[in-house]
Amino acid sequence: MKAEPHIGYLHRGSEKLCEDELYSQVITLFDRLDYVANLNCELAFCMAVEKLMEIEVPERAQYIRTIFCELNRIASHMLFYGVYGMDAGAVTPILYGFRERERIQSLFESVTGARMMHNYFRVGGVNEELPDDFEQRLSKLTDELKQGIDECDGLLSQNEMFLARTKGIGTISGPDAIAFGVTGPALRASGVLEDVRISEPYGIYDRFDYGIPVGSQGDCWDRYYVRVEEMRQSL
Secondary structure (H helix, E strand, O other), X not given: OOOOOOOOOOOOOHHHHHHOOOHHHHHHHHOOOOOOOHHHHHHHHHHHHHHHHXXXXXXXXXXXXXXXXXXXXXXXXXXXXXXXXXXXXXXXXHHHHHHHHHHHHHHHHHHHOOOOOOOOEEOOEEOOOOOOOHHHHHHXXXXXXXXXXXXXXXXXXXXXXXHXXXXXXXXXXXXXXXXXXXXXXXXXXXXXXXXXXXXXXXXOHHHOOOOOXXXXXXXXXXXXXXXXXXXXXXX
């Protein structure tokens, strides 16, 4: 087996486009860098500008950003869950994954006006205040997501066919992962205890106490299950 990567198919000249725009106009471009986890991309740009301009973000805005980024992380992982299961030959998981993802997108839409490409974060804070019923809707959503994550876990994680197609497949050791610049859940799946939210906390992440899920084999199953556990930690 071999793979020949061909890069460049997603290159859209975003860096060049940023050169001719105001800081406030660039945020919408960052939405498109990772359209399934776009709020985290918005945050990265806003934080860079805030650091350069020495802008202090209000505490309330910091909490709003954190809530939205963690929900966005779950939405992204749910898409991964569904597509990963489908790639392994299971069709049903994508229905469950999209059900949970749509719940999150509906909450985002009620605040930002968009289900995707939210353009909600701003340099110095967020675009606008939360709706009056946001806390109630968020509480209901977190309860639904806890149940939904458990259902998704039970549906696929220990399925005999899924295990046969993921356990011991595509193993990457911790040293190899570091050497090749692997990051995020894929790095943690290789047993490397590294999460920038803890090792180099930004925003208000230093105020929270949560675990870092890591794998033991660095195989396809670990790269899948680390994300399942990360969704639980986000809640």
